[in-house]
Amino acid sequence: MDKIISQMTKEEKLQALADYHACKRERHIILRYIQALRREDAEQTAYFESFGESVHQIVLNVNTYERRLVFGYVDKQFNEYGWINGMLPIVEEIRLDTSNVIHIGQSVNGTYAVTVSWCTGTAGGGSHPSVWDEPISDYKEAVRTGIHRLEGHYTYAERHSLTDKGNYNPKYIRKLKAGLRELKLRYTAPQQLSLF
Template identity: 30%
Template sequence: MENLILSPQSQKVITDYINKSCLVPYEKHLLNEMLEAVEQNDQAKLDWFNSFGKDLRHMTMNVYAYRKGLEFGFTEIGFDKNGWFIQPRFLEREDIILGNPDRFSEHSILYLGRGQNPIWTYTLDYNYGLAGGGSHISVYDKQLNSRQEALTAGLNDLKAKMTAVIGHADTTNFKQSVILLTLNAIKQAQINSVQLALF
C-alpha cells in the first residue's frame, strides 16, 4: 500500500475510508477534522496530520494517542519502527502487589502513575486464581487528581471485582482462597492509606 499524503484534493480518499470503515467516535471526529482542513484548503493542518502516519489508520490512532497524552502533560512525539506512537512513560510509578507475592496466580497488582502534570491514573492486573485480566498503565486510563485518589479508586475497583466472584461455582478458575487473600490485602491497604492520610 502506498503512503498517503493528505492534500486539499484528499476529500474522496477520506470519505471513502469513512464509508468503508467501522469507526469508533474518536476516529470519525478526527476524519471530520481532516475533511474540514481539506475543505478550508489548510495545508498546514494537513501536513500536521501527515506527520502522524503513512495512512489514515495510523494518522487517526496516533493523533488520538498524542492528544490523550497531552491530557497528562506529555508533549513528546515519537514513533516506533512500525510507525505507531510511542507510549509515554508515567512518572512516580508504583506497582502495589495485593495477595501472595510469591505465586503469580495468587496476587493482583495495582499500578499507579502520574503524568508530567499533576494528573494521576491507575490500572489493574487482577487474578482470581487461574482466571483474571488487566492491562498496564496508559494515557487511556481514568484521570485522577492525586495519588491518594488513584489509590482509593484502584483499591475500590479491585475490591468490586473480587467481591463479585465470591462463591463462584467454578472453583478452579476462581479460587476462593486467592480471592479472600486479595480482599484481606485490599482491606489492609485501605487501612494503611487512611493512617498515612492522617499524618
C-alpha cells in the same frame, strides 16, 4: 505497493477516509481531516499527515497524541514502527501478591493513572497505566481508586465462586479480601500524629 496518504490526490484521500471504518472515538478525527481537505486547509492537512502513512496510522496516532495532551505530553515521539506510545511510566506498584497489584503511573504534569492486575483462581486480568485511563490529580486518590477497583473484582469473583470454583477460588478470594482490608488501612486510614 499502495501510495502513502501524503502522495495521494485530494479525491484519493477523501475516498480512503470514507472507506475507513472508524469506531465512535475516532470519528471526530476522520471528520476533522475530511473538513481540512474540503476546505483546502494545508496547515490542518499537514497536521494529520504528519502522524503517519495511512488513514489507520494517522487516526490512531492523532487519537493517542491528543489524549496525551490531557496528561501534559506535548511531544510527538514515534517508536521505530511509526506509532505514538500511550503508556505512562509506573512510579509505584502496591502488591497483595505476585498476581494482584495496583499499578500507579504518573505523567510529566504529575497526573496519575491507575490500573490493576488481578487473579482469583484461573480468572484474572490487568493492564498497564496509560493515557486512556482517567487522570487523577492526587496520589492518595490514585491509591483509593486502585483499592476500589480490586474490591470490585473480588466482589464479582466472590459472587461467581458459588458456581465456578475453578476460575473464582473462594479460599483465595477470602485471603485477597483480607489483604486488601489491611492495605486499605495502611494507605487510607487517618494517621495519628504524635506531639513528642
